[in-house]
Amino acid sequence: MTEKLLISLTVNGEQHDDLVVESRHTLVDVLRHRLGLTGTHVGCEHGICGACTILLDGAPARACLIFAAQAEGQDIRTVESLADGGELNDLQRAFSAHHGLQCGFCTPGFLMLAEGFLAERPEATREEIREVVSANLCRCTGYQTIVDAIEDCARTRRGEVGEPR
Amino acid sequence: MTWVGRSAARREDPRLLTGNGTFVDDIHLPRMLHAQFVRSTIANGTVTGVDLSGTLAVPGVVAAFTAADLEMGDITAVLERPPSEFVPTAMPVLARDRVRFVGEPIAIVLAEDPYSVEDGVEAAQVTYEAHPPVLGEEAALAPGAPLVHAAAAANTLVDVSMFATEGIDDIFAAAHRVVRVRSRTGRQNALPLETRGAVATWDAREEQLLVRTCTQVPHQVRTVVAGCLGLGERAVRVVVPDMGGGFGLKCVVGREEIAAAAAALRLRRPVKWIEDRRDALTASFLAREQRYDVCAAFDEDGRILALDADVVCDMGAYSCYPFTAGIEPLMASAELPGVYRVPAYRVRGRAITTNKAPSAPYRGVSRPQIVMVMERVFERAARELDLDPVEIRRRNLITEFPYTGINDVTYDPGSYLEALNLCERMLRDEGWYERKEQAAAEGRFLGIGYSCFNERTGYGSGAFAKRKMAVVPGFDLAQITMDLTGGVTVTTGTMSHGQSHETTLAQIAAGRLGLDLAQIKIHQGDTDRITYGFGTFASRSATIGGSAVARAATKLADRLLHLGAHLLETTPDDVELHDGHVRRRDGGGRALAYRELAEVAYLKANLLPKDAEPGLTATASFDVHGDGTFSNAAHGAVVELHPGTGRVEFLRYVCVEDCGVAINPQVVEGQCRGGIAQGIAGALFEEVTYDEQGEPLCASFIDYKVPTANEIPDIEIHHLETPCAFTESGAKGAGEGGTIGAPAAVLNAVNDALRPTGVELEDTPIRPETVQRAIGAYA
Numbered sequence: 001m002t003e004k005l006l007i008s009l010t011v012n013g014e015q016h017d018d019l020v021v022e023s024r025h026t027l028v029d030v031l032r033h034r035l036g037l038t039g040t041h042v043g044c045e046h047g048i049c050g051a052c053t054i055l056l057d058g059a060p061a062r063a064c065l066i067f068a069a070q071a072e073g074q075d076i077r078t079v080e081s082l083a084d085g086g087e088l089n090d091l092q093r094a095f096s097a098h099h100g101l102q103c104g105f106c107t108p109g110f111l112m113l114a115e116g117f118l119a120e121r122p123e124a125t126r127e128e129i130r131e132v133v134s135a136n137l138c139r140c141t142g143y144q145t146i147v148d149a150i151e152d153c154a155r156t157r158r159g160e161v162g163e164p165r
Numbered sequence: 166m167t168w169v170g171r172s173a174a175r176r177e178d179p180r181l182l183t184g185n186g187t188f189v190d191d192i193h194l195p196r197m198l199h200a201q202f203v204r205s206t207i208a209n210g211t212v213t214g215v216d217l218s219g220t221l222a223v224p225g226v227v228a229a230f231t232a233a234d235l236e237m238g239d240i241t242a243v244l245e246r247p248p249s250e251f252v253p254t255a256m257p258v259l260a261r262d263r264v265r266f267v268g269e270p271i272a273i274v275l276a277e278d279p280y281s282v283e284d285g286v287e288a289a290q291v292t293y294e295a296h297p298p299v300l301g302e303e304a305a306l307a308p309g310a311p312l313v314h315a316a317a318a319a320n321t322l323v324d325v326s327m328f329a330t331e332g333i334d335d336i337f338a339a340a341h342r343v344v345r346v347r348s349r350t351g352r353q354n355a356l357p358l359e360t361r362g363a364v365a366t367w368d369a370r371e372e373q374l375l376v377r378t379c380t381q382v383p384h385q386v387r388t389v390v391a392g393c394l395g396l397g398e399r400a401v402r403v404v405v406p407d408m409g410g411g412f413g414l415k416c417v418v419g420r421e422e423i424a425a426a427a428a429a430l431r432l433r434r435p436v437k438w439i440e441d442r443r444d445a446l447t448a449s450f451l452a453r454e455q456r457y458d459v460c461a462a463f464d465e466d467g468r469i470l471a472l473d474a475d476v477v478c479d480m481g482a483y484s485c486y487p488f489t490a491g492i493e494p495l496m497a498s499a500e501l502p503g504v505y506r507v508p509a510y511r512v513r514g515r516a517i518t519t520n521k522a523p524s525a526p527y528r529g530v531s532r533p534q535i536v537m538v539m540e541r542v543f544e545r546a547a548r549e550l551d552l553d554p555v556e557i558r559r560r561n562l563i564t565e566f567p568y569t570g571i572n573d574v575t576y577d578p579g580s581y582l583e584a585l586n587l588c589e590r591m592l593r594d595e596g597w598y599e600r601k602e603q604a605a606a607e608g609r610f611l612g613i614g615y616s617c618f619n620e621r622t623g624y625g626s627g628a629f630a631k632r633k634m635a636v637v638p639g640f641d642l643a644q645i646t647m648d649l650t651g652g653v654t655v656t657t658g659t660m661s662h663g664q665s666h667e668t669t670l671a672q673i674a675a676g677r678l679g680l681d682l683a684q685i686k687i688h689q690g691d692t693d694r695i696t697y698g699f700g701t702f703a704s705r706s707a708t709i710g711g712s713a714v715a716r717a718a719t720k721l722a723d724r725l726l727h728l729g730a731h732l733l734e735t736t737p738d739d740v741e742l743h744d745g746h747v748r749r750r751d752g753g754g755r756a757l758a759y760r761e762l763a764e765v766a767y768l769k770a771n772l773l774p775k776d777a778e779p780g781l782t783a784t785a786s787f788d789v790h791g792d793g794t795f796s797n798a799a800h801g802a803v804v805e806l807h808p809g810t811g812r813v814e815f816l817r818y819v820c821v822e823d824c825g826v827a828i829n830p831q832v833v834e835g836q837c838r839g840g841i842a843q844g845i846a847g848a849l850f851e852e853v854t855y856d857e858q859g860e861p862l863c864a865s866f867i868d869y870k871v872p873t874a875n876e877i878p879d880i881e882i883h884h885l886e887t888p889c890a891f892t893e894s895g896a897k898g899a900g901e902g903g904t905i906g907a908p909a910a911v912l913n914a915v916n917d918a919l920r921p922t923g924v925e926l927e928d929t930p931i932r933p934e935t936v937q938r939a940i941g942a943y944a
Binding site: 002022024025029032033036037038039040041042043044045046048049051078079080082083088092095096097099101102103104105106107108111130131133134135136137138139140141142143144145146147 | 191
């Protein structure tokens with residue numbers, strides 16, 4: 001159970017070699033506690049709440065349901081990758097403009113969920129966005145403004161509207 | 166520039182959107198140990214042995230302690246009421262011999278990493294002598310029932326009979342009609358997405374225990390930690406990092422953070438405890454399990470004549486600090502009449518204790534239930550008297566203010582009738598009544614439901630003293646200091662955990678000081694930085710905390726005017742503050758930038774007026790001595806019931822709210838929508854249940870259904886504005902209204918849809934199988 005493994009992970013374009021982990025260590029714990037990337041949050045550790053959502057080779061995944069060792073060789077992206085320098089990206093700006101976050105605990109998960117989804121389906125309708133947003137839990141907002149933010153970002157990326165504010 | 170009333174962009178957002186927030190679990194310290202708890206596996210019994218030898222043999226485990234190993238005082242919350250009305254109960258930090266619910270902490274285990282500590286907990290051996298558990302109202306109140314606490318006869322912690330208007334029985338006897346509503350609401354978890362947690366460190370240099378924890382009430386945590394560990398208040402510092410929600414669950418003092426602090430003190434190493442989701446669902450604090458039996462007398466015109474209520478709240482195993490088990494029954498009893506003119510009133514409110522995880526306040530505290538019950542009373546009366554359900558409300562609403570109710574509460578002005586009328590007009594204008602008729606003709610089940618309610622906010626020491634709490638929350642403090650660059654730091658005793666105080670409190674200060682938001686820093690959640698405070702709960706922060714900030718800002722503004730006038734060689738009356746400067750009102754001479762004033766105040770004190778103190782700091786407090794200020798709202802819900810699945814689908818949800826002056830309308834809307842979502846959660850989805858042995862049946866998100874974006878509809882919000890006369894900004898609280906109004910609107914809409922079936926539901930959550938059965942039996 002406490003077997004030690006030597007692994008390497010590629011996170012946000014940076015390779016981390018010589019990571020000694022136990023086989024049971026989840027990816028989210030290694031990201032947070034070994035690599036210091038604490039933007040990815042832990043909400044339930046059983047794959048329901050989605051606070052730990054990251055991108056694995058571009059697709060949204062629950063980092064609490066994956067062992068770190070399983071993520072070797074995959075491109076891992078976390079919320080820390082979204083902003084360019086100090087500049088928020090368009091999705092982050094849309095969340096702020098629409099008040100799509102209150103306490104902010106679930107927010108990194110929703111951002112990564114939306115990034116992965118919009119990359120796969122830029123033409124997404126509001127109904128499709130709502131369906132995808134239903135994958136994660138938020139206790140503060142009632143979800144409407146999260147859907148608004150993602151829809152607005154998608155429409156802006158499609159050139160249909162200018163950015164809010 | 167006016168800042169109050171603008172939807173200023175949230176200053177919290179950039180760090181939270183980039184993953185740069187610091188939540189308690191993000192804190193890592195050198196030599197930090199990880200703590201978890203050995204918890205009771207039985208609901209009621211005596212611990213006959215705790216064997217931690219296996220635990221200590223687990224690699225990585227450093228220590229494990231029981232109550233006997235750590236000297237810790239109990240947590241005792243008190244109401245200053247006679248023994249006939251209130252029985253205090255001590256909650257030990259770790260259970261000694263007696264355990265009273267599944268999940269009660271018995272021992273703390275400390276290990277080098279979070280995985281080993283789980284192994285250590287698993288290796289502990291606890292033996293018990295089990296007793297039959299007491300698991301509900303019927304069992305708790307049955308003659309000869311086993312006692313959860315020996316001191317609490319009939320398992321009753323609070324028993325108050327209030328008001329009892331003279332002649333009330335005669336009014337009932339002579340009334341044209343008496344309606345009765347019996348309602349039960351399920352036990353719920355407030356469920357902040359961030360679970361509870363703490364990192365405790367002994368600071369040898371400061372000779373101080375530093376407890377970083379996600380709490381809504383940092384000073385109360387300090388007081389209890391100091392008390393339980395026998396330390397002076399000054400030897401404990403509580404610091405609150407970013408918080409992932411609270412909703413009331415984090416406005417009481419928990420046991421685990423104290424045990425973690427005790428372990429840190431003993432081992433002289435930092436100790437981190439992060440609650441996992443299973444413990445958060447089963448062993449933290451719960452709320453809302455209540456039963457109402459209410460009779461209301463009406464005349465033939467539908468005017469309510471009298472109200473008689475019996476309320477029983479199942480508060481679980483212990484009283485929460487500082488509110489006590491009275492939190493729910495006292496709120497319900499004092500405020501049941503709500504927005505209606507009730508001429509005669511009698512209520513008995515009880516808190517019972519059972520072998521379930523204890524209760525804490527949860528957003529709205531009893532008001533979701535009392536509003537639901539009152540709105541059911543009027544719906545029922547409307548049916549029996551053949552009146553329109555909105556019209557019967559109109560006939561009974563309070564419309565003249567201030568109004569002192571039969572419950573001895575004085576309501577400040579609100580827009581009860583206007584909100585209800587607007588809400589109804591919106592649904593009528595959109596054609597929902599026609600659509601309902603058409604649906605009925607097609608054999609579909611479409612219903613329209615309303616709720617009309619107020620929400621007391623700004624509970625000051627006057628309101629809590631009326632409850633007879635030994636600890637009387639109420640006032641709050643703010644301190645504002647201008648630094649050498651001419652910007653200010655505002656320190657507040659309130660504690661934002663999603664409510665955007667870094668933005669809204671800055672808006673309040675900005676207007677008074679003629680500063681831009683960027684020049685204002687809000688500091689909160691550090692007991693060493695402000696004398697005392699009561700944190701954030703009960704929609705008190707904008708009203709009380711915000712007013713303290715406004716007053717401190719006004720004081721500082723006054724100092725700036727005096728200093729500026731002195732330096733400009735004129736009188737304070739002849740100068741004004743504008744955009745970071747003091748200038749002459751007549752436009753003459755040079756305007757002095759704040760940094761120039763600050764330079765004099767700090768670095769050139771020789772230039773100060775003779776009577777002036779160096780520095781630029783102002784402190785102010787605010788309290789509410791009367792009954793607080795009442796926000797109000799009306800909700801309208803349109804639902805369609807699906808016969809096959811029993812699903813309740815929302816077709817429309819509108820809310821007309823009045824929280825006085827909205828400091829930041831976007832933030833207010835966020836509070837409304839989020840609150841409504843939690844109200845819908847209680848109305849349709851969430852309930853913590855137990856088996857007959859007291860084993861919790863909701864230990865994961867698979868068993869406890871938290872609604873997602875698929876279940877929560879888009880909500881349209883309209884604002885009315887009846888400014889509060891005594892808060893500094895005219896604001897009333899806005900934190901809880903959504904949660905308070907939603908269950909009634911949803912239940913009424915479902916009942917309206919079920920009307921053809923003759924079934925009227927009174928309990929929540931409304932389960933799909935209940936809807937399905939009602940329709941199935943009719944079909």
